[in-house]
Amino acid sequence: MSPRIGLNLQMIVQTAIAIADEHGVQAVTLAVLAQQLKVRSPSLYNHIDGLPGLRREMALAGLHQLKETVMIAAVGRAGDMAIREIFRAYLNFVRKHPGLYEATLYVPEQPDEQLEQLHQNILDLVIQVLSAYHLTDEQLIHATRGLRSVLHGFSSLERSNGFALKEDVDESFEWILNVYVQGLKAMGTTTGA
Amino acid sequence: MSPRIGLNLQMIVQTAIAIADEHGVQAVTLAVLAQQLKVRSPSLYNHIDGLPGLRREMALAGLHQLKETVMIAAVGRAGDMAIREIFRAYLNFVRKHPGLYEATLYVPEQPDEQLEQLHQNILDLVIQVLSAYHLTDEQLIHATRGLRSVLHGFSSLERSNGFALKEDVDESFEWILNVYVQGLKAMGTTTGA
DNA sequence: CATATAAATGAATGGTATTAGTTTATATTT
DNA sequence: AAATATAAACTAATACCATTCATTTATATG
Numbered sequence: 150m151s152p153r154i155g156l157n158l159q160m161i162v163q164t165a166i167a168i169a170d171e172h173g174v175q176a177v178t179l180a181v182l183a184q185q186l187k188v189r190s191p192s193l194y195n196h197i198d199g200l201p202g203l204r205r206e207m208a209l210a211g212l213h214q215l216k217e218t219v220m221i222a223a224v225g226r227a228g229d230m231a232i233r234e235i236f237r238a239y240l241n242f243v244r245k246h247p248g249l250y251e252a253t254l255y256v257p258e259q260p261d262e263q264l265e266q267l268h269q270n271i272l273d274l275v276i277q278v279l280s281a282y283h284l285t286d287e288q289l290i291h292a293t294r295g296l297r298s299v300l301h302g303f304s305s306l307e308r309s310n311g312f313a314l315k316e317d318v319d320e321s322f323e324w325i326l327n328v329y330v331q332g333l334k335a336m337g338t339t340t341g342a
Numbered sequence: 343m344s345p346r347i348g349l350n351l352q353m354i355v356q357t358a359i360a361i362a363d364e365h366g367v368q369a370v371t372l373a374v375l376a377q378q379l380k381v382r383s384p385s386l387y388n389h390i391d392g393l394p395g396l397r398r399e400m401a402l403a404g405l406h407q408l409k410e411t412v413m414i415a416a417v418g419r420a421g422d423m424a425i426r427e428i429f430r431a432y433l434n435f436v437r438k439h440p441g442l443y444e445a446t447l448y449v450p451e452q453p454d455e456q457l458e459q460l461h462q463n464i465l466d467l468v469i470q471v472l473s474a475y476h477l478t479d480e481q482l483i484h485a486t487r488g489l490r491s492v493l494h495g496f497s498s499l500e501r502s503n504g505f506a507l508k509e510d511v512d513e514s515f516e517w518i519l520n521v522y523v524q525g526l527k528a529m530g531t532t533t534g535a
Numbered sequence: 536c537a538t539a540t541a542a543a544t545g546a547a548t549g550g551t552a553t554t555a556g557t558t559t560a561t562a563t564t565t
Numbered sequence: 566a567a568a569t570a571t572a573a574a575c576t577a578a579t580a581c582c583a584t585t586c587a588t589t590t591a592t593a594t595g
Binding site for chain 2: 254287288290299309314320321325327328329331
């Protein structure tokens with residue numbers, strides 16, 4: 150049932166992620182991947198569905214890990230503190246695994262239920278935390294989108310040298326975090342407008 | 343001084359941008375570009391410095407256009423109104439020219455003075471508008487970074503199908519915009535308009 | 536009209552992903 | 566233990582891609 154079990158999916162994805170974290174997703178080619186695994190590139194096709202399949206696997210792994218990261222940050226906390234820790238955990242994740250994070254941005258050609266499920270899982274976590282504030286359903290949607298926008302935007306810009314001075318970046322992040330939390334509270338009390 | 347002037351830089355970049363806006367930056371290959379220009383791909387090297395050179399030209403064009411867009415949005419306005427219009431103009435730009443915007447994210451291998459200058463120009467515009475709020479120098483840096491993070495994050499996520507429901511996206515954007523402006527005012531030492 | 540110039544080309548190289556068919560090591564069965 | 570089935574890994578080949586080099590060729594200039 151399993152002749153020549155030299156490779157497996159986990160090894161391949163793990164190696165691919167290591168390359169991505171070091172040199173970016175674009176540097177993950179089947180050629181260098183096979184080389185690092187001491188194998189010929191066609192052999193990889195026994196375990197993954199080509200380069201798109203590999204990218205998908207990397208995205209799945211990244212989203213799963215990101216979900217765990219966010220969950221751990223939020224567990225046992227509530228309200229502002231939960232939000233703040235989620236923000237910090239998210240940024241930390243991107244800083245620690247830039248290539249893996251980049252991989253989570255993979256957009257499949259056709260709808261992918263498993264990918265969508267993981268995205269939804271993270272979304273549900275955020276929604277649960279935001280439910281502490283007394284927002285309408287619509288405001289809840291806006292707030293989650295705002296949170297994702299800020300987090301994705303900030304970490305993406307930082308990753309691509311978007312911020313000139315490396316020094317105050319952490320302070321900027323905390324400042325932005327404060328603005329978001331303040332805004333959340335302001336919107337929660339004024340249940341209209 | 344100019345034999346066989348069939349091609350020029352402008353034509354090439356313009357065609358490349360059209361391809362990028364329709365199919366994404368990754369779809370801009372020298373092969374299809376040459377094909378559309380009815381020329382062999384090596385001919386392009388007389389006008390651009392390979393694919394990296396083309397990407398750089400696209401980034402320059404995009405940043406210039408983005409700068410103009412932001413400037414037009416802010417001219418004759420001040421305070422909240424200027425901020426709001428810049429937000430809307432930025433999002434509109436990304437929606438109208440997704441590929442060109444993607445091209446502006448190009449990061450050169452080595453420091454590129456011209457690219458940096460254009461980035462700085464846009465930054466200066468934002469800083470000038472934010473100066474209406476009475477922020478410290480540090481807060482000003484944080485505020486510009488926050489603005490860029492939100493704008494880049496939101497438009498990127500929207501472009502990659504990040505938001506499930508297509509309907510309320512504009513409302514979400516306005517909501518986030520409001521949070522930002524409110525936060526700005528709260529942080530300012532004195533109130534602006 | 537001759538010549539210099541630079542644009543456009545064909546040919547070739549090396550990289551990439553991918554497919555097809557073949558070999559081969561292992562697990563299972565006889 | 567030997568035979569066989571199975572799937573992993575391979576070789577070979579194809580079709581793209583960017584890029585370089587040497588050559589041709591059209592045009593502007595002397």
